[in-house]
Amino acid sequence: MFKKSLLTGLAAVSMLAFSFPVESFAHANTHTVQKGDSIYKIAMKHGVSAQQLQAVNDKENTEIYPGEQLQLPVALSASEKDLLARLVEAEAKGESYAGKVAVATVVLNRVESDRFPDSLNGVIYDGIQFSPVLNGTINQPASAESKRAVNEAVAYQGFDRESLFFYNPDKAQSDYLSSKEVTTIIGDHVFLR
Known part of the structure; x- marks a missing residue:
């Protein structure tokens, strides 16, 4: 009984582990733009200024597009x-x-x-x-x-x-x-x- 419960639990964990989108394993210093994102919202989420986020990504304006990869400034502990x-x-x-x-x-x-x-x-x-x-x-x-x-x-x-x-x-x-x-x-x- 214990062995069957353990195998069922491992199977469930394995399914969960492999069901996350691939982007969750992307480089920790990047952000994939989602629909509804803005430079300001992304900057606030990551605790950086919007100007700094633009500068790191060589953006002269605030235009971004869903699916675009933005480099995030390095945050240090x-x-x-x-x-x-x-x-x-x-x-x-x-x-x-x-x-x-x-x-x-x-x-x-x-x-x-x-x-x-x-x-x-x-x-x-x-x-x-x-x-x-x-x-x-x-x-x-x-x-x-x-x-x-x-x-x-x-x-x-x-x-x-x-x-x-x-x-x-x-x-x-x-x-x-x-x-x-x-x-x-x-x-x-x-x-x-």
Whole structure:
């Protein structure tokens, strides 16, 4: 009797699991536009500004269409903000506030990019991307300025020049990076896409 109940329960759970639409398994940072959606409604649902949602999707107006996939700005938990602030502190110590915002922005751009992992932890701990991860300085506490820089970068998503890389040419050389387009130079860091 118990075995029959267990099998019936498993069958029901399996049917439920496979009956959800495929889009529910889509990338966590996207939204599929439904009939009746608007930029404003989607922005409110996800806790971002309508202007930021438009900027992330390169939309000059608020027109959207059912079935369209919209990229959502990266939303971070308190622990993720702390991790990013510690990375910014270690990577951009001694740089200007603008340089710290730009470093945080690169990390957020990577989360949104198809070329990198789609989580903050995945991007930060992706191989040998960031020297503070390798040398352990990411474990040091972040300054108040680095924390503010992270908050500004989160609010700034979609309004940047889509930088995906940065480096200090006085400390590192890279043939790979030298082939990339320079988006801006802030302090000792060169930002590229």
